Amino acid sequence: MNNPTRTIISRRSRPAKEPLSKDIIVKTALELLKSEGSSGLSMRKIAKALDTGPSSLYVYVTNHQELSAFVLDAGMESVVLSNEEGVSWEIRLYETLHSYLTVLMEFPGVAGLALNTIPIGPHSLALTEYILERLHEAGIHSTSAAWGLDLLMLYASSVAFEQASRAENGTTLQAISASYRSLNDKQYPMIASLQSELITSDGEERFRWGLEAILQGILQRQSKFGI
Template sequence: MNKPTDPTRTIVSRRSRPAKEPLSREQIVKTALDLLKQEGTPGMSMRKIAKALDTGPSSLYVYVANLQELSAAVLDEGLCEVVLPEAQKDSWKKPLIDALLSYAKVLYESPGLAELSLSTIPIGPNSLALSEYLLQRLHEGGITSTQAAWGVDLLLFYGASVAFEQASRNQQGTTLQAAQTFYQSLDAKRYPMLVGVQAEMFSGGPERFRWGLEVILQGMLQTDTRS
């Protein structure tokens, strides 16, 4: 015998539920980037990305060939926040350095992105725009094609490594104080040079980063790739 229907009960049809957004490459990349910013590189797993999208890992491979391809797309998506200043007639170096400062800042503010940048070559419109911009400024500075091509790689690696080091230190809650204390205890007779520059070893901040860029640029201007 059928039980009487409860008149106060609300029946929800599956058809009345909001339709799930169709899966797409763009959606996968954006979700992966969000997880990367939240959890670092451990968040960049196909299983976690699929779970966030309420689908199975196998569904993702319809849009990306593998994790390496996805990582390249995610890094490129993150680089959309890099600011490329207007070119200046009287200075090629200032806008180039400002662009690299913006690049390092974007990576620093997203530690997972900084880590990804050291193991992944981004392929996409944002990374291409950044490389094109740097090559244009180097060309304006009179740097030859080979030096510029090699130099862009070196400049980006320098920015990424500094951003990763500082972001990792902040994430782990560590400071330079322990290292500074250790250097202050060194034997001046055994390590006279280190004792003499111990203050400078831990100084600089943003100016130190700029100095590093200047050193690389000066080396590019003065080094002949044919030698």
């Protein structure tokens, strides 16, 4: 029986889907990673968000590992490479790595990718090139520069992941402090004596101290062994 009040919606009136491409896949994957964490970075979820099948994605990305690298690179687009004139190489390097830290700390998923993904995109490579240039400017060459780069990136990525994960899980410094205070000071005398120092300056000052400790070690290694 015909219903004269029924509204018929033509498929032609629906908004057309945005054509599938590597860029739209990466953009969608990054949004899912930010909103859902690492669980959002699955081919099935990305395909569902794009109203297509997982097999369609492999036309544009070789595998999940390659997609992860593209997504990490997209997340690093906001990292600022400091090139202020008249400023020492060390300050410029610190400012750049702090920018990298800040970007990663916004979302644990992106910080997690930085720890287990090979950087191959243009933004990732630009950051790698920048750090090597600053190390070269400081007189750090060859093996010391290459391995020093790994240490600096690993340190910054690890700090970002730790801080972002704490924020996501609701872990506070007060809770950590309470845990230390509950320990038997005779069984753990060093922790008891340093419990304040273990949790204080948990921010920019502590991050900078870590970078300076790593850089001093690299400089000493370069000076002593020349590699």
